[in-house]
Structures are given as structure tokens and as C-alpha cells.
Amino acid sequence: MENIQNFQILWFVLIFILLLGYAILDGFDLGVAALLPFLGGTKEEKDTLIASIGPVWDGNEVWLITGGGALFAAFPHAYATAFSGFYLAMMLVLLALIFRAVSMEFRANDPARATLWEKAFVGGSALAALLFGVALGNVIYGVPLDGQMEFRGNFFTLLRPVPLLFGITGFVAVLLQGVSWAVMKTEGALQARSFKAARILMWINVVTAVIYFSVLLGTFPRLSGNALFYVAIIVTLTGLIGLFFSLRKKNDAAPFWESSFSFIGLFLAAGAAQFPNLITAANDPNLSLTIYNSSTGLYTLQVMAAIALVGMPVVVGYTIFVYRLFKGKARTDNHY
Amino acid sequence: MDALLLARIQFAFTIGFHFLFPMMTLGTSLVILISESLHLIKNDDVYRKITDFFARLLGLIFVVGAATGIVMEFSFGTNWSQYSRAVGDIFGPILAAEGVIAFFLESVFIGVLIFGRKRVSPGVYWVAALMVFLGGHLSAFWIIVANSWMQTPAGYEVSAAGKVFLTSFSDAVFNPSTIVRFTHTVLASWITCAIMVSGIAGYYVRKGLHGETARMMLKLGIILFAITPLVQLGAAHAHAIQVINTQPVKAAAMEGHFNTTRGADIYVIGYVDEDNEKTYGIYIPKGLSFLYNFDFNSEIKGLNDVSKSNWPPVNLVFQSYHIMVALGMIFIALGLLGAWLLWTGKIYTTKWFLFLLPVLIPLPHVAHETGWITAEVGRQPWIIQGLMKTSAAASVVVSRGELIFSLVMFALIYLLLFVMFVLLFVKIIKQGPAVS
Numbered sequence: 001m002e003n004i005q006n007f008q009i010l011w012f013v014l015i016f017i018l019l020l021g022y023a024i025l026d027g028f029d030l031g032v033a034a035l036l037p038f039l040g041g042t043k044e045e046k047d048t049l050i051a052s053i054g055p056v057w058d059g060n061e062v063w064l065i066t067g068g069g070a071l072f073a074a075f076p077h078a079y080a081t082a083f084s085g086f087y088l089a090m091m092l093v094l095l096a097l098i099f100r101a102v103s104m105e106f107r108a109n110d111p112a113r114a115t116l117w118e119k120a121f122v123g124g125s126a127l128a129a130l131l132f133g134v135a136l137g138n139v140i141y142g143v144p145l146d147g148q149m150e151f152r153g154n155f156f157t158l159l160r161p162v163p164l165l166f167g168i169t170g171f172v173a174v175l176l177q178g179v180s181w182a183v184m185k186t187e188g189a190l191q192a193r194s195f196k197a198a199r200i201l202m203w204i205n206v207v208t209a210v211i212y213f214s215v216l217l218g219t220f221p222r223l224s225g226n227a228l229f230y231v232a233i234i235v236t237l238t239g240l241i242g243l244f245f246s247l248r249k250k251n252d253a254a255p256f257w258e259s260s261f262s263f264i265g266l267f268l269a270a271g272a273a274q275f276p277n278l279i280t281a282a283n284d285p286n287l288s289l290t291i292y293n294s295s296t297g298l299y300t301l302q303v304m305a306a307i308a309l310v311g312m313p314v315v316v317g318y319t320i321f322v323y324r325l326f327k328g329k330a331r332t333d334n335h336y
Numbered sequence: 337m338d339a340l341l342l343a344r345i346q347f348a349f350t351i352g353f354h355f356l357f358p359m360m361t362l363g364t365s366l367v368i369l370i371s372e373s374l375h376l377i378k379n380d381d382v383y384r385k386i387t388d389f390f391a392r393l394l395g396l397i398f399v400v401g402a403a404t405g406i407v408m409e410f411s412f413g414t415n416w417s418q419y420s421r422a423v424g425d426i427f428g429p430i431l432a433a434e435g436v437i438a439f440f441l442e443s444v445f446i447g448v449l450i451f452g453r454k455r456v457s458p459g460v461y462w463v464a465a466l467m468v469f470l471g472g473h474l475s476a477f478w479i480i481v482a483n484s485w486m487q488t489p490a491g492y493e494v495s496a497a498g499k500v501f502l503t504s505f506s507d508a509v510f511n512p513s514t515i516v517r518f519t520h521t522v523l524a525s526w527i528t529c530a531i532m533v534s535g536i537a538g539y540y541v542r543k544g545l546h547g548e549t550a551r552m553m554l555k556l557g558i559i560l561f562a563i564t565p566l567v568q569l570g571a572a573h574a575h576a577i578q579v580i581n582t583q584p585v586k587a588a589a590m591e592g593h594f595n596t597t598r599g600a601d602i603y604v605i606g607y608v609d610e611d612n613e614k615t616y617g618i619y620i621p622k623g624l625s626f627l628y629n630f631d632f633n634s635e636i637k638g639l640n641d642v643s644k645s646n647w648p649p650v651n652l653v654f655q656s657y658h659i660m661v662a663l664g665m666i667f668i669a670l671g672l673l674g675a676w677l678l679w680t681g682k683i684y685t686t687k688w689f690l691f692l693l694p695v696l697i698p699l700p701h702v703a704h705e706t707g708w709i710t711a712e713v714g715r716q717p718w719i720i721q722g723l724m725k726t727s728a729a730a731s732v733v734v735s736r737g738e739l740i741f742s743l744v745m746f747a748l749i750y751l752l753l754f755v756m757f758v759l760l761f762v763k764i765i766k767q768g769p770a771v772s
Contacts, residue, residue, distance in 0.1 A: 055447030058402065062443045066435030068409050073432040076424020083413025083420075084731035090414050091742045094407050098749060101403040102756070105396055109760045149421075150733050296425040296502075303505045304429045311436035315444075318467075322444050325456050 007301035008291040011074035012275060014308055018070055020267045022063035023132075023170075024177065024260045029057040031178015033100060033125030036118065039182055039197060044332070045190045046118070050104060052185035052330035059319060061101070073304050077149050077294035078278035082139060085151020089158055093131050099124030126171075133170025137163030140274045141219065142282030149289055162215060166270075169212040173263050176201045180243070180255035185330040195247060198255060202243050205262065209236050213269060220273045228272040236265025342739040343415045343730045346746065348712075350407050352705060353750050357401030359704050362476060362522060363529020364394045365469040368449070370556065372465040376458055385549045386556070387465070388453060389769035390533075394468075395450045396764065400757055402443070404750070415739075419719055419729035425502045426492055427482055430509070434478035442471025476525070477518055484514040486720045487711070488582045500723070512582050513575075517711075520575045523568040524707065527667060528700035530564050531693075533557030534674065536765055538693030541684055549769050551684060558683065562675035565667040572664065573627070579714075580628055583721060584637040585646065586714035589653040591615075591624055593638050600624040600636035605658060608651040613640075615654075648716040656709040663703040670696070 032039075032053050040046035072079045083090055099120040107117035141162045144152040179201050182194040213233055216223060223229040239262025246254040274280070278294055281287035295301065337345075368390050375383035409431065412420045420427070448456060448464035456464070491507030492500050502508060534557030540550035580587040587593075592608035592615030593600055602624040606617020622632040639647055670692075677683035683690075719726040 051451075055451040056444075058398075058446055059440065059444035061402070061406075062435060062440045065406060065409055065439060066432060068413075069428065069432035069435045072412065072420060072424060073428030076420050076428055079413045079424070079428075080417035080420040080731075083410060084415070084417035084733050087414055087731075087734045087738050088741065090410055091745060094410060095745065095749065097406055098403045098753075101399055102753060105399040106756055106760065109396065109763065110756070148732075152733075296428060299505075300425045300429055300502045303502070304432060307429070307433050307436055311433075315436065315440045318441070319444050322448055325448060325452060325460070 004295070004298040004301065005292065007298060007305060008074075008295045009276075010305060011070070011295070011301060012271075012278075012291050014305075015067060015070050015074065016267070016271050018063055018067035020264065022060070022067055023174070023267065024263055025060035025063055026057065027129070027174045027177040027263065028181035028256070029053045029060055029178075030100070030125040030129040031174045031176065032182055033121055033178070034129060035175060035178050035182070035197065036122050039179070039190065039194055041189070041193070043114075045186075047332045048186060048190060048330050049182060050107075051332045052181065054104070055326050056323065057104075059322070061097075070304070070308070074296060074301060075278055075289075075291065075294040076296060078139075078289050081145070081149050081151055081279055081289060082135070085143070085153070086135060086138070086158060088155045089131060089135065093128060093135075096124040096128035096131065100128060129174040130167050130171045132167075134158060134163050134167035136170070136270060137166025139279045140166070140270055140277075142280035142288075144283045145279065145281040145287045145289070147287065149287075149294075152283075162219065165208075165212065165215055169208045169266065172201065172204050172208050173259075173266055176205050176243075176259045177256075177263065180259040183252050184256045187329050191252065195250065198243075199247050202240060202247065206240055209240065209262070209266065212266065216269055216273050223269075223273055226272050229269055232265045232268035232272060234265070235268060236262045239263075239265060337736075339734065339736045339739055340727060340730050342736060342743060343734070344726065346739065346743045347411060347415060349743075349750070350404065350411065350746055352708070353754070354401065354404040354408055355705065355708060356701055357397055357404065358472070358476065358479075359525045359528050359701070360397045360532065361394065361401055362472050362525035363527070363532070364390055364397060365465070365472045366526055367529055367533055367556065367560070368394065369465045369469045372462050376462050382549050382552050385769040386553050389553075389764075391449050391453075393761070393764055394446070396757065396760055398446055400753055404753070407746070415731055415734065416719075416729050417731040417733075419724065422498075422724060422729075423500050423720065425500055426485060426489075426508050429502070429505070430478055430482045430485065434475055434482075438471050438474035438478055440471070441467055442475055445471065473522060476522060480518045480521055481509050481511075481514050483711075484517050485511050487511075487517070487715055488513040488578075489720055489723055494723070513578050516571065516575045516578050519571045520568070520707075521704075523564055523571050524700070524704045526560065526564045527568060528704065530557055530560035530671075531667070531696050531700050534561050535694040535697040538690040539765070540768065542687060542690035546768050546770060553769075554683065555678060558671075558674040558678045561667075561671040562678075563671075565664060565671045568664060569668060572661075577628065580636065583715070585639060585642055586648065586653070586711075588637060588639045588641075589648050589650045589714055590657040590710060591636075592650060592654045593624070593636060595638040595640050596635065597638065598625065598633045598635050600628075602627065603654075603658065605662075606654070608654045610647075610650045646717060648714050653710055653714045656706040656713065660703045660706040660710060663699055663706075667700070667703075 032049055036046055036049055040049050103117040103120040103124065107114050107121060110117060138158050143157060146152050179194055179198045183191060183198055186194055239258045243255055243258040243262065246258055276291045277288050278291060279289040368387050371383045371386040375387060445464045445467035449468050452461060452464060485508055488511045490511035491502060491504040493503050494500055533553060537550050537554035537557050540546045541554055591603060592606060594613045599622040601619040601621055603615065603617045603619045606615055608615045624636055625634045626632045628634050628636060639650065674683065677686055677689060715721055717725050717727065719729045
């Protein structure tokens with residue numbers, strides 16, 4: 001393992017896992033929030049939905065923060081190029097993340113303006129969920145880069161059809177995460193409504209997944225020889241088929257896992273299309289930022305690997321512990 | 337204004353705003369840990385009420401801190417991409433370690449602290465309080481490591497191509513200023529919350545609200561208020577020595593000290609005329625030399641040892657530093673006065689002191705903000721002391737127009753957050769511990 005390439009590949013995989021963890025975990029927070037006006041008929045129902053994510057969303061968001069930190073540590077050029085290049089888009093992401101975070105707390109403490117904070121919560125969550133997919137779509141589909149690894153497009157470069165398709169695919173996957181979480185954590189009329197919405201969103205996900213995989217294959221013909229791409233398709237299809245049957249049987253626990261499984265497939269396909277690139281140069285493949293030309297030194301990658309491989313299992317351990325403390329149907333009486 | 341200046345204003349503004357909240361988080365987590373430990377030991381409901389009240393407050397503080405903290409992590413890439421490219425080898429792993437080792441811990445367990453009272457056993461609840469305390473302080477540790485490395489870089493080599501390479505992670509983490517700056521910053525946070533707790537409790541006691549709970553809260557607050565500024569005096573002294581030893585230009589700017597001399601004076605209050613290189617004010621003769629190593633004639637390096645182009649804005653550093661020190665001295669005096677009133681049992685009836693306590697709540701924030709300005713402006717024109725200039729660190733593709741947009745955006749959002757925070761902070765205090 002003295003060869004630096006092994007560590008560059010390891011870090012590609014670890015960042016992949018961190019972003020996947022973020023998508024699955026904060027995915028359901030963002031999804032529940034974005035669906036709040038559609039699922040929650042009354043204020044009590046909305047309170048229940050928010051209570052279902054209240055104790056856990058903070059920790060879920062750290063997957064993004066750690067993913068960002070890991071990208072900085074392992075591939076600083078990719079971090080620097082994407083964050084400075086997509087400047088206005090990143091500012092919108094921050095705007096969305098700030099509002100979705102504070103408006104939850106403000107809504108609880110400021111009943112006079114609760115409707116306003118609720119709108120900020122819903123809007124911020126939905127915008128964040130959409131933008132993450134667009135951002136990933138851009139680095140995979142490719143953006144114009146120069147010889148100094150700098151982004152040479154503008155805000156509208158980011159809004160091309162293929163990256164937008166990534167955004168929509170990710171967005172509806174997040175909604176499915178949210179609705180299947182709601183199915184698991186609620187009861188009665190609210191749960192019945194969530195089941196109904198889950199069925200609709202399942203079919204929408206089937207459609208977007210088919211388009212997504214087809215477009216990926218059309219854009220990157222090399223994927224036709226990549227076993228991982230087929231695994232990805234099978235994983236997503238298995239998840240969605242399982243979901244179909246679970247929803248028919250009114251199983252309230254399985255849909256969340258099946259939705260997550262289907263999300264993993266979407267990510268695997270993106271990873272298969274992207275490796276070993278981090279930011280594909282649309283203008284000239286030789287200018288692409290790859291894990292080989294963008295990484296830190298061997299020693300940094302080794303130190304970080306040690307911290308991550310010891311630290312992350314501990315994190316996963318206590319995260320499971322805390323989720324178990326709040327398992328079962330969401331209750332609104334535990335807020336203060 | 338050029339793009340570089342706009343980027344610097346944006347960073348100063350967003351970090352200055354963010355800093356308010358972690359400074360409240362750490363101290364509040366300490367207060368919660370203390371009261372929850374007492375609750376577990378004594379099984380007295382008064383402590384549970386105190387814990388629950390501050391857990392509510394912490395929920396508000398933490399969420400604004402977390403929301404504004406993400407901005408900081410993004411900002412190295414969005415606004416300081418040349419810096420990020422140059423120091424990814426060292427700065428990146430420190431930020432990543434903060435996530436893995438610290439912020440996860442704090443964020444996962446804070447959910448238990450805020451939502452878990454009726455769901456978990458007292459033992460588990462106490463563990464959550466401990467984990468939030470540990471996670472928050474570890475988080476502060478890694479962030480201070482990152483910043484200290486910019487002050488006193490260590491554990492690296494510079495390649496022929498000018499790229500910074502990590503050679504020893506432990507040397508980089510425990511660089512010459514990490515420990516002393518961590519101690520100084522954590523104590524500042526504890527002082528902030530000692531005064532916050534005393535202020536809130538002082539208000540309750542003066543108004544005759546919340547009976548025994550308010551009196552216990554006041555006792556807890558005053559004890560911390562008496563101890564923490566005194567301990568800070570020692571930590572701050574150690575920090576000042578470290579700055580004189582490892583960042584002599586910053587130290588000289590803090591005192592407006594232009595020429596290397598033996599028997600350097602220390603200013604109580606003053607003004608620095610940078611153009612004419614003179615400092616006016618009231619000073620203690622040979623005071624700086626004496627404080628440096630208790631020798632009235634020890635040598636203190638002056639600003640003129642380096643080219644004027646490598647000076648920070650001297651008067652700004654001088655004034656920020658002196659405001660911080662003056663406030664620190666006031667805190668020591670008032671903390672000791674509070675302790676004496678508590679000892680003699682007069683505190684619950686000394687109306688003017690109870691009236692004064694809530695008024696003090698913003699002052700520690702002024703102290704830590706001016707302290708932070710001293711540390712960061714005092715390092716200029718370097719982004720990494722002696723290694724990289726701030727002017728070489730900014731993103732190259734971010735335009736002036738984009739920066740104006742983002743700066744206006746942050747100004748508006750943060751104004752809204754600030755107003756809402758203050759309104760809800762006051763509202764939660766007015767509701768008091770009784771509602772829980």
C-alpha cells in the first residue's frame with residue numbers, strides 16, 4: 001500500500017461513501033421537509049413530521065460537512081475548483097442550508113410567524129435537495145476548465161439539460177426518501193396519506209431512473225463494459241421493485257430501506273461514470289481533474305485514512321445508538 | 337473596492353458572526369454538564385430545571401452556529417481557492433478530522449439533549465450532556481488547530497514548486513500556539529457563559545421569579561464568573577508570551593511598539609500614529625518587558641525589525657487588543673465582587689448588582705470579537721505567517737460582481753438571523769425554566 005494510487009482510490013471510495021451517507025440520511029430530512037405541505041394536513045401533523053426528523057437532522061448534516069472536509073483533505077484542487085467555480089450556485093446552496101436549519105428552530109419558538117418559517121423550511125430544503133444533484137451532474141457530465149484547473153464557464157453553464165436531469169433524479173429520490181421515512185414514523189391519516197404519496201413517487205422514480213441510466217449510458221458509452229454500472233441498475237431496480245410490493249402490503253418499515261437501496265444504485269452508477277475523474281473537463285479530457293492529478297501527498301492521505309477508518313465506525317456506532325433511542329413512531333410531546 | 341478586499345470583508349463578517357455562537361455553545365454545554373451531574377448526584381429537581389432551560393437555549397444557539405458554520409467550511413473553497421490549493425495537505429485533514437472526531441459527536445448527541453428528556457434514562461441523558469460537551473470542545477480544538485497553524489505553521493516542508501507538504505501531522509496539530517490558544521479561547525467561552533448565566537439568573541432573582549431555581553442558577557453562574565476570568569488571566573499571559581516569542585510583529589502591533597528596545601513600556605490606553613511611528617497614551621514604564629519574563633530590562637522586538645509592507649494595521653490591532661484586556665480586567669473585578677456578595681449571602685438582595693448582571697451579557701462577546709480581530713488582523717499581511725500572503729490566497733475566478741452579490745446576501749440573512757436570535761433568546765429567558 002505504499003503506492004499513492006491505492007490511497008487516491010481509497011479516498012475516492014471514502015468520499016463516495018460520505019456523500020452517499022449524506023444523501024441517504026439528510027436525504028430523508030430534506031425530503032420530509034420538501035413534502036411537508038403535501039403530507040401534513042393540519043398543524044399537528046406537520047409538527048409530527050418535523051418531530052420525526054428533529055432529533056437527528058443535525059447529525060445527518062455532518063455527513064456533508066465531513067464529506068466537504070474530506071474532499072478538501074484528499075483532493076484540494078477539486079474542492080477549490082468546484083467551490084470557487086460554481087460560486088453563485090454554492091451561495092444558493094448555503095442560502096438553502098441556512099434557512100432549512102434555522103427555520104425549524106424559529107418555527108417552534110416563534111408561533112406568530114410559524115407559517116413564514118415553515119415556507120422557508122420547505123423552500124430551503126427543496127432547493128438544497130435539487131442543487132446537490134445539479135452540482136454532481138455538472139462535475140460528472142463535465143464543465144469547461146482551463147490549464148490552471150480553473151472553471152471557465154458561468155452560472156448558466158451549470159443549468160444544461162444533463163446536469164438538470166441529475167438534479168431532478170436526485171430530487172425525486174430525496175422525496176422518496178422523505179416519504180418512506182414518513183411512512184415509517186407516522187400513524188393514522190398522516191400515514192395513509194404518506195403511503196399514497198409514496199406510491200406516486202415510486203412511479204416517478206421508476207421513470208427518472210430509467211431516463212437517468214439511459215442518458216448515462218448514452219453520454220458515457222464506456223459504461224457498457226463496466227460491471228459496476230449493471231450492478232447499479234440492478235440495485236436500483238431491486239429497491240424499487242421491493243418498494244412496490246412493500247407499499248402494496250402496507251409494510252411501514254421496509255420502504256425506507258428499499259428507497260435507500262434504490263438511491264445507492266443511482267450513486268453507484270454516478271461513481272462508475274465518474275471514476276477516476278473528480279471534475280470532468282468538457283472542453284478537453286486532458287484538462288480533467290482526476291484523483292491522480294488533484295490529490296494531496298501520500299502522507300496526508302495515509303494520516304487521513306487512519307483517522308477515517310478508526311473514526312467513522314465509531315461515528316456509525318453512536319449514530320445507530322441515538323437512532324435507536326428515538327425509534328418507533330414520532331411523538332410531538334418530546335420537544336421541550 | 338477590489339475583489340480581494342470584498343472577499344476579506346466577507347470572510348471577516350461571516351466568521352465574526354459565526355464566532356458568537358460557538359462561544360456560547362461551549363460554555364452552555366459546560367453549565368449543562370455541571371447541572372446535569374448535580375441532578376444525577378443529588379436527584380434534586382432544581383438542577384433538572386436548570387439543565388432543561390439551558391438545553392432549550394442551547395438548541396437555539398447551536399442551530400444558528402451550525403448554519404453559519406457550514407458557510408465557513410465552504411468559504412475556503414469558494415473564496416480562498418488559491419489558499420486551499422496550496423495548503424490542502426495540512427488544512428484539509430484538520431478540517432476533516434474536526435468532522436470525524438468532533439462535530440459528529442456534538443451534533444448526534446445534541447438531538448438527545450434537546451429532545452430526549454422524556455425518552456431516555458437519566459444516565460443516558462447525562463452521557464448525552466457529556467458527549468455534547470466533549471464534542472463541542474474537541475470541535476473547538478480542531479478549529480483552533482487550523483487557525484493556529486496559520487499563525488505558527490509547523491510540521492511541513494515547501495517543495496521546489498512552492499507547494500506545502502505535510503511532514504509531521506503531530507507537529508502541525510501541536511504547533512507552537514495550539515495549546516495556549518485553545519485554552520485561551522475555551523476560557524473565553526466559559527466566561528461568556530458564566531456571565532450569561534449570572535445575567536439571566538440575576539434578572540430572575542431581582543424580579544422575584546423562579547425562586548430556588550433562579551437562586552441556584554445565580555450561585556452556579558457567579559462561581560463560574562469568579563473563577564474563569566482569573567484562570568484566563570494566567571492563560572492570556574501565557575498566550576501573550578507565545579505571541580512575543582513566535583509572532584513578534586503581531587506582539588509589537590498589539591502594544592504600538594516600533595523600535596526594538598530593552599525596558600519596553602506597556603500601554604493602559606492609547607493611540608498609535610502609524611504614519612509618524614509614534615504611540616501616545618498612558619503607560620506603565622518598562623511594564624511590557626517586566627511582564628514578558630519578569631525582567632524590567634528584557635528586550636522586546638519592535639515593528640521596525642521588518643519592512644513596513646509586512647506590518648498589520650497597527651492602530652486597529654492595538655485598540656482591539658486593549659479593549660479585550662480592559663474588559664478582561666473588568667470581568668475579574670466584577671467576578672470577585674460577585675463571589676464576595678455570594679459568600680456573605682448579600683447577593684440575592686443587592687439590587688444594583690443584580691441589575692448590572694444582565695447588562696454585562698454582551699460584553700464578553702465584545703471581548704472575544706476584539707481578541708479575534710487582534711489575532712487575525714495582527715497576522716496580516718500574511719494568511720499563513722511568513723509563508724503565504726493574504727493577497728495571493730483568494731479565488732481567481734470569482735468576480736467582483738459575484739462578491740457584491742454574496743456579501744449583500746450574507747448581510748441580509750445574518751441581519752435577519754441576528755434579530756431573530758435576540759428576539760427568541762429574550763423570549764426563552766422570559767418564559768424561564770418554569771415551562772419545562
